[in-house]
Amino acid sequence: MEAHGPRLLGSSYKDPVSSFHLFHKFSVEHQEVYWSMVLKEISIKFQQEPKSILDTSDKSKKGGTWLQGAVLNIAECCLLPWPSQNRTDDSTAIVWRDEGLDNHPVNRMSLKELRNQVITVATALDTMFQKGDRIAIDMPMTCTAVIIYLAIVLGGFVVVSIADSFAPQEIGTRMSVSKAKAIFTQDFIIRGGKKVPLYSRVVQGTSSKAVVIPATGGFLGVSLRNGDMSWKDFLSCAAGRSSIYPTIYQSSDALTNILFSSGTTGEPKAIPWSQLSPIRCTCDTWAHLDIQPQDIFCWPTNLGWVMGPILLYSCFLSGATLALYHGSPLGRGFCKFVQDAGVTILGSVPSLVKSWKAGNFTEGLDWTKIRVLSTTGEASDIDDDLWLSSRASYKPIIECCGGTELASSYIQGSLLRSQAFGAFSGASMSTGFVILDEQGTPYPDDVPCAGEVGLFPLYFGATDQLLNADNNKVYFDGMPIYNGRQLRRHGDIIQRTVGGYYIVQGRADDTMNLGGIKTSSVEIERICNRADESLLETAAVSIKPAGGGPEQLAILAVLKDRSPPCDANVLKSKFQRAIQKNLNPLFKVSYVKIVPEFPRTASNKLLRRVLRDQLSKELSNRSKL
Numbered sequence: 001m002e003a004h005g006p007r008l009l010g011s012s013y014k015d016p017v018s019s020f021h022l023f024h025k026f027s028v029e030h031q032e033v034y035w036s037m038v039l040k041e042i043s044i045k046f047q048q049e050p051k052s053i054l055d056t057s058d059k060s061k062k063g064g065t066w067l068q069g070a071v072l073n074i075a076e077c078c079l080l081p082w083p084s085q086n087r088t089d090d091s092t093a094i095v096w097r098d099e100g101l102d103n104h105p106v107n108r109m110s111l112k113e114l115r116n117q118v119i120t121v122a123t124a125l126d127t128m129f130q131k132g133d134r135i136a137i138d139m140p141m142t143c144t145a146v147i148i149y150l151a152i153v154l155g156g157f158v159v160v161s162i163a164d165s166f167a168p169q170e171i172g173t174r175m176s177v178s179k180a181k182a183i184f185t186q187d188f189i190i191r192g193g194k195k196v197p198l199y200s201r202v203v204q205g206t207s208s209k210a211v212v213i214p215a216t217g218g219f220l221g222v223s224l225r226n227g228d229m230s231w232k233d234f235l236s237c238a239a240g241r242s243s244i245y246p247t248i249y250q251s252s253d254a255l256t257n258i259l260f261s262s263g264t265t266g267e268p269k270a271i272p273w274s275q276l277s278p279i280r281c282t283c284d285t286w287a288h289l290d291i292q293p294q295d296i297f298c299w300p301t302n303l304g305w306v307m308g309p310i311l312l313y314s315c316f317l318s319g320a321t322l323a324l325y326h327g328s329p330l331g332r333g334f335c336k337f338v339q340d341a342g343v344t345i346l347g348s349v350p351s352l353v354k355s356w357k358a359g360n361f362t363e364g365l366d367w368t369k370i371r372v373l374s375t376t377g378e379a380s381d382i383d384d385d386l387w388l389s390s391r392a393s394y395k396p397i398i399e400c401c402g403g404t405e406l407a408s409s410y411i412q413g414s415l416l417r418s419q420a421f422g423a424f425s426g427a428s429m430s431t432g433f434v435i436l437d438e439q440g441t442p443y444p445d446d447v448p449c450a451g452e453v454g455l456f457p458l459y460f461g462a463t464d465q466l467l468n469a470d471n472n473k474v475y476f477d478g479m480p481i482y483n484g485r486q487l488r489r490h491g492d493i494i495q496r497t498v499g500g501y502y503i504v505q506g507r508a509d510d511t512m513n514l515g516g517i518k519t520s521s522v523e524i525e526r527i528c529n530r531a532d533e534s535l536l537e538t539a540a541v542s543i544k545p546a547g548g549g550p551e552q553l554a555i556l557a558v559l560k561d562r563s564p565p566c567d568a569n570v571l572k573s574k575f576q577r578a579i580q581k582n583l584n585p586l587f588k589v590s591y592v593k594i595v596p597e598f599p600r601t602a603s604n605k606l607l608r609r610v611l612r613d614q615l616s617k618e619l620s621n622r623s624k625l
């Protein structure tokens with residue numbers, strides 16, 4: 001803003017903080033100007049420069065055509081020295097540590113070593129696969145996984161990202177939906193001192209060729225099925241070949257990665273990532289988390305979740321160092337790694353923070369190198385956020401909310417605005433949206449309100465196709481027209497507060513109608529979570545009685561580990577009082593149940609639709625008795 005603000009905003013420009021709102025508005029209204037500026041901040045090397053930044057002439061592409069004519073290889077852009085970022089061959093690209101070796105020094109890999117290893121893997125891939133083949137990765141996000149990911153993209157193949165927590169059947173579905181030719185995996189996953197089988201799950205899930213990496217040491221702990229291959233044998237295919245790699249350059253919209261959404265609202269969608277998606281997410285990390293070449297960025301995740309590729313590209317395209325902990329992120333070992341690796345940007349999801357806090361795992365550790373914290377995945381807990389921020393001398397927590405299909409967050413905190421825990425300080429750069437009332441009419445931009453979000457459709461990096469569903473049907477059909485263009489559906493209910501902050505109230509599918517008032521589950525849960533000391537978390541769902549009549553509010557509760565047994569009726573009156581006092585005196589709690597845990601997606605998101613189905617069944621059986 002200091003470099004461009006005066007030129008772009010004229011006399012209205014004051015300084016980055018006071019003119020932020022104006023500059024954001026400019027980025028929405030002049031996306032081609034905004035994107036041409038930020039593209040220069042990251043290490044993008046075009047073989048052919050784009051003819052245009054945004055072209056809206058093809059009306060079938062509701063999201064616009066971006067960087068038309070550009071030819072590049074996004075993995076190559078990650079691996080080149082880049083003088084403006086002070087990135088040389090000797091710069092540290094990755095720091096990592098294996099769980100259990102918590103008192104050893106952290107390991108480091110230079111950019112040159114990373115590039116050489118990526119080239120070796122890409123060379124070996126060329127001996128076995130045709131360009132464009134889809135190749136899956138199902139393993140923890142280790143150094144080796146990152147090398148394989150970049151090699152697949154460098155060689156003009158397509159990564160199929162499968163999270164390592166999936167059961168065989170889910171691995172199988174993802175392999176067949178994506179038509180993957182092979183899968184990179186590990187024999188085991190070492191996590192929290194346990195050895196969890198992985199190869200055996202892959203073998204049960206798919207007959208495609210597996211290349212198997214040992215979780216520890218140089219030797220595999222399993223015997224291989226006919227046709228499968230050890231990592232060592234795979235690498236030997238590259239022996240004796242040239243160390244200069246014939247990189248494959250493709251158009252900006254070329255497919256590089258197939259990801260799957262988490263499936264909180266239905267079947268997981270197979271989401272294609274082009275070469276635009278990495279650019280979008282890195283520029284957002286640059287603009288919102290202020291990632292800089294000297295940063296060390298850590299975010300426990302997996303390449304099968306959108307945060308995996310976002311983390312990888314955000315580091316390598318901005319010249320920062322990627323920090324990876326090979327093991328469970330839930331315990332003290334991980335927290336110590338954050339200290340020892342000198343992490344400066346730490347991302348998390350709410351359940352991780354809960355675990356660090358419950359175990360007091362940061363005690364005695366020095367997290368003061370952290371300058372930015374971040375969270376995503378589901379609504380974060382304000383008390384946990386305060387705890388987390390206090391571990392790092394009260395550094396801000398940037399809340400991020402978006403989707404795999406957007407390759408970004410549509411709402412996200414910004415360091416140029418004050419942060420409020422559990423809330424978003426605005427839309428991400430260049431993103432515009434309206435909040436719709438129940439008739440689909442947008443509320444004015446400056447009023448506090450709540451409703452479903454409608455994204456402005458011209459969105460750099462968003463999908464224009466899905467592999468197993470119709471992009472237009474899923475994201476556009478039935479959405480209102482705004483300023484001559486059909487809005488893009490995202491499915492979240494958001495609230496705009498006084499002062500222009502945003503709070504996500506959950507998915508539109510999770511709203512309920514209580515006594516004629518539309519209410520979000522998340523809002524009720526926020527209040528119930530604080531109703532009693534013994535509560536770890538709550539889930540609110542509404543049940544439609546089999547015989548008709550108004551929806552009934554049911555609340556399920558999980559108690560903290562060491563809390564004494566608790567009576568559901570006592571909880572019920574506590575919930576009732578809290579809701580009446582803080583939300584609406586007319587809302588009645590009909591049913592409370594204490595359960596050991598909630599059903600969650602593999603990425604740990606609460607599956608309210610499953611709870612709703614289970615409870616409906618349970619209650620209708622009861623009424624039959």
Ligand SMILES: Nc1ncnc2c1ncn2[C@@H]1O[C@H](COP(=O)(O)OP(=O)(O)OP(=O)(O)O)[C@@H](O)[C@H]1O
Pocket residue numbers: 261262263264265266267268269375376377378379380399400401402403404405490491492504506507605
């Ligand atoms: N920081 C956050 N606060 C609140 N909710 C969040 C946050 N981050 C993500 N979410 C929720 O997760 C959603 C994005 O997750 P994802 O892209 O995996 O899709 P999904 O909706 O879970 O899957 P599907 O589309 O298959 O149902 C967001 O739309 C939002 O509802």
